[in-house]
Amino acid sequence: MIRSAFRFLRTNPLSVQQRMSQSCLAGKVAIVTASTDGIGLAAAQALGKRGAHVVVSSRRQANVDKAVALLRSQSIQVTGTTCNVGNAEDREKLVQMTLDQCGGIDILVSNAAVNPFFGNIMDSTEDVWDKILAVNVKASFLLTKLVVPHMEKRGGGNIIFVSSVAGYQPMKGLGPYSVSKTALLGLTRALAPELAHSNIRVNCVAPGIIKTRFSSALWENEGIVKQFKKQLSIKRVGEPEEIGGVIAFLCSQDASYITGETITVTGGMGSRL
Numbered sequence: 001m002i003r004s005a006f007r008f009l010r011t012n013p014l015s016v017q018q019r020m021s022q023s024c025l026a027g028k029v030a031i032v033t034a035s036t037d038g039i040g041l042a043a044a045q046a047l048g049k050r051g052a053h054v055v056v057s058s059r060r061q062a063n064v065d066k067a068v069a070l071l072r073s074q075s076i077q078v079t080g081t082t083c084n085v086g087n088a089e090d091r092e093k094l095v096q097m098t099l100d101q102c103g104g105i106d107i108l109v110s111n112a113a114v115n116p117f118f119g120n121i122m123d124s125t126e127d128v129w130d131k132i133l134a135v136n137v138k139a140s141f142l143l144t145k146l147v148v149p150h151m152e153k154r155g156g157g158n159i160i161f162v163s164s165v166a167g168y169q170p171m172k173g174l175g176p177y178s179v180s181k182t183a184l185l186g187l188t189r190a191l192a193p194e195l196a197h198s199n200i201r202v203n204c205v206a207p208g209i210i211k212t213r214f215s216s217a218l219w220e221n222e223g224i225v226k227q228f229k230k231q232l233s234i235k236r237v238g239e240p241e242e243i244g245g246v247i248a249f250l251c252s253q254d255a256s257y258i259t260g261e262t263i264t265v266t267g268g269m270g271s272r273l
Ligand SMILES: NC(=O)c1ccc[n+]([C@@H]2O[C@H](COP(=O)([O-])OP(=O)(O)OC[C@H]3O[C@@H](n4cnc5c(N)ncnc54)[C@H](O)[C@@H]3O)[C@@H](O)[C@H]2O)c1
Pocket: 033, 034, 035, 036, 037, 038, 039, 040, 058, 059, 083, 084, 085, 086, 111, 112, 113, 114, 135, 162, 163, 164, 165, 206, 207, 208, 209, 210, 211, 212, 213, 214, 215
């Protein structure tokens, strides 16, 4: 009897249906920062379509209301609030509201970022560095610190940082921003082994040029796009949904053996390697 059961398991690996249900995020609660537009909104959609209850946030209430209405119209379970991730009170409010309204936290996608400076890195000021590191790096860590105890109560979870290809190869004119994105690669690696004991996986995505408001200065400039395309295998700018899907994959059971990794999603941009 036992031998035949083992033979069955050996010869019948997970069925397609079992695999699909494993990638389902039903019952999970996901906080996504800066999720009313661009990659954050696409991540919220991708997680929500797989069954997660998503908590969307951004700094402006009007944008939150618009995103909540959009996601509801797509039959996604959603809650929204304002949150400036650089502000400690706002971070705590976001976490507490999620606990009060959704009963727990399983996923954090730390997506918010700023880039208040274009130019030579030697011309960047202390204020610029303080702002970029506070929002892009420190807030990602401090939010992680806030959510981890609640993930532990649920028996595990997933944390995703949104870095950039610029984190591997600094982009001209975007020095401090690029360095902040390199820091997220390190943060991913530093946290993963510590949090593995709590069954929390920590991963990162590094997008190339994706069509959002953030990068419009790049993709609206035909000359720059032409230059970029030379480095790409897939000769077009990426879409936010192409990042959202990778984030949802990393949060799913299909990625259960992946932690401490960064997936580059760049259309095959050669220069990073
Ligand atoms: N679009 C690209 O080509 C590209 C490439 C690589 C990485 N990224 C990264 O993707 C992420 C999302 O960017 P996007 O392209 O979707 O653009 P986006 O402009 O839609 O997203 C960035 C968001 O962060 C928000 N934000 C800034 N400071 C904040 C704060 N203190 N608190 C809360 N929100 C704040 C902005 O309001 C904005 O909505 C960012 O981390 C960005 O660095 C984007």
